[in-house]
Amino acid sequence: MTSTPKLDLLHAAVEAAARYIESDHHAPVSPTADALAGLQAFSQVSVDAPITPAAAIELLDRVGSPATIRQNSGRYFGFVNGGVTPVALAASVLSGAWDQNVALPVMSPAASAIDAAAAEMIVDVLNLPAESIASFCGGATIANITGIVAGRDNLLAQAGWDVHAKGLAGSPPLQVIVSEEAHVSVTKTLRVAGIGSDSVTVVPADSYGRMRADALPEITGPALVILQAGNVNTGHSDPFRDIIESLDSATTWVHVDGAFGLWANAVPERRQHVDGVELADSWATDGHKWLNAPYDCGVVVCRHPKALQHSMGMSAAYVETGDERNLMSLGLQMSQAARAVPVWAILASEGRAGVAASIEQSCNAAERFGEKLSEAGVELLAPVVINQVLVAFGDDATTDAVIAAVQDSAVCWVGGTTFKGRRAMRISVSDFATTADDVDASVAAILEAVRV
Ligand SMILES: Cc1ncc(COP(=O)(O)O)c(C=O)c1O
Numbered sequence: 001m002t003s004t005p006k007l008d009l010l011h012a013a014v015e016a017a018a019r020y021i022e023s024d025h026h027a028p029v030s031p032t033a034d035a036l037a038g039l040q041a042f043s044q045v046s047v048d049a050p051i052t053p054a055a056a057i058e059l060l061d062r063v064g065s066p067a068t069i070r071q072n073s074g075r076y077f078g079f080v081n082g083g084v085t086p087v088a089l090a091a092s093v094l095s096g097a098w099d100q101n102v103a104l105p106v107m108s109p110a111a112s113a114i115d116a117a118a119a120e121m122i123v124d125v126l127n128l129p130a131e132s133i134a135s136f137c138g139g140a141t142i143a144n145i146t147g148i149v150a151g152r153d154n155l156l157a158q159a160g161w162d163v164h165a166k167g168l169a170g171s172p173p174l175q176v177i178v179s180e181e182a183h184v185s186v187t188k189t190l191r192v193a194g195i196g197s198d199s200v201t202v203v204p205a206d207s208y209g210r211m212r213a214d215a216l217p218e219i220t221g222p223a224l225v226i227l228q229a230g231n232v233n234t235g236h237s238d239p240f241r242d243i244i245e246s247l248d249s250a251t252t253w254v255h256v257d258g259a260f261g262l263w264a265n266a267v268p269e270r271r272q273h274v275d276g277v278e279l280a281d282s283w284a285t286d287g288h289k290w291l292n293a294p295y296d297c298g299v300v301v302c303r304h305p306k307a308l309q310h311s312m313g314m315s316a317a318y319v320e321t322g323d324e325r326n327l328m329s330l331g332l333q334m335s336q337a338a339r340a341v342p343v344w345a346i347l348a349s350e351g352r353a354g355v356a357a358s359i360e361q362s363c364n365a366a367e368r369f370g371e372k373l374s375e376a377g378v379e380l381l382a383p384v385v386i387n388q389v390l391v392a393f394g395d396d397a398t399t400d401a402v403i404a405a406v407q408d409s410a411v412c413w414v415g416g417t418t419f420k421g422r423r424a425m426r427i428s429v430s431d432f433a434t435t436a437d438d439v440d441a442s443v444a445a446i447l448e449a450v451r452v
């Protein structure tokens with residue numbers, strides 16, 4: 001074993017992290033070819049010839065840092081990937097040192113208390129029903145699985161079927177309704193939940209990707225209805241109020257995939273775009289997207305705490321559980337990181353108004369993108385309502401060529417997608433660091449790519 005003192009290593013890592021953060025605004029958003037070629041250094045280290053801990057940290061910084069995607073630069077607009085706020089980064093460094101497991105309060109009184117406080121703040125800041133319970137997990141995919149399984153179990157229990165005892169084979173029929181524009185993670189979720197695609201009704205969406213309320217099928221029994229806050233391409237949301245108010249709440253469970261779009265409900269100026277979202281039974285969202293918490297952090301919120309606990313509950317002879325909040329019984333994982341620590345730090349220091357202002361700043365930046373690009377003659381495929389900007393540059397080949405040229409420029413990073421059969425450039429403003437100057441420089445890079 002090596003004798004490198006813990007503190008030296010920690011200082012080296014923190015200093016490297018500080019240098020990295022300091023260089024964020026000057027470095028290209030995506031790595032150079034040389035930086036990428038350097039990555040082979042990691043696989044050249046063999047377990048039969050280990051290096052010192054100090055050398056490992058040095059290699060991570062020297063070779064790893066320049067090859068990263070600069071997600072915190074304010075100019076990364078790919079995949080709805082958020083940045084990390086300074087307080088969240090600092091809190092996660094401290095939390096890393098704590099190395100707490102929050103499966104049970106007895107394992108970490110501190111992190112459990114922080115988790116409970118952060119969960120309450122999330123429900124509050126998202127303007128969801130006060131009786132709801134929130135729990136942190138690895139991302140919106142896991143949060144979708146958690147909420148949908150809770151809904152499935154609850155509906156079947158109401159129909160007299162105990163899934164835990166009997167499984168799904170032979171269970172009463174459950175209508176499952178999704179939009180044709182549901183995110184791929186919902187498709188996977190349903191598969192994991194034992195709901196095959198043949199038993200799912202897919203409802204058509206309108207030209208902005210919103211489920212068409214007028215195309216809902218007749219609901220004849222227990223039904224699981226899955227809606228979306230924030231289409232991954234357009235940012236538009238399903239018409240929650242129209243749909244949910246038309247359903248019989250006694251026999252339906254509405255789950256909302258709001259991986260990023262649910263955060264619009266935290267902002268008075270944007271709330272109309274998710275009107276009625278609070279009428280659902282469960283919600284999935286992410287901390288690592290639009291709240292700018294570090295990876296990985298998803299959140300499931302459920303209006304029916306007992307139903308969630310029933311679905312996710314687990315107990316063992318060596319585990320004493322009382323009425324306290326047991327995270328291993330509020331989600332899929334047993335051992336788990338204290339993901340709520342950076343979330344608490346953001347919410348505690350930004351407050352309701354600060355979070356709303358940051359989200360609104362992203363929306364304003366997205367609108368600025370939309371205005372500047374359309375003024376230059378670029379086609380907007382949907383009005384900008386929150387943080388997503390979807391544009392096309394004529395035919396598919398030209399659009400793909402422009403996207404590739406922008407990515408090569410490394411001034412900013414934008415992704416490609418296919419929406420309603422057309423290739424499109426998707427600009428997702430999900431990093432609170434994005435300024436009007438970042439938008440203007442990125443618009444200039446996009447227009448330059450169009451000219452080439
Ligand atoms: C609408 C929507 N749902 C679910 C997800 C999956 O989220 P995660 O990657 O955090 O699991 C995403 C990711 O982009 C998304 O945009």
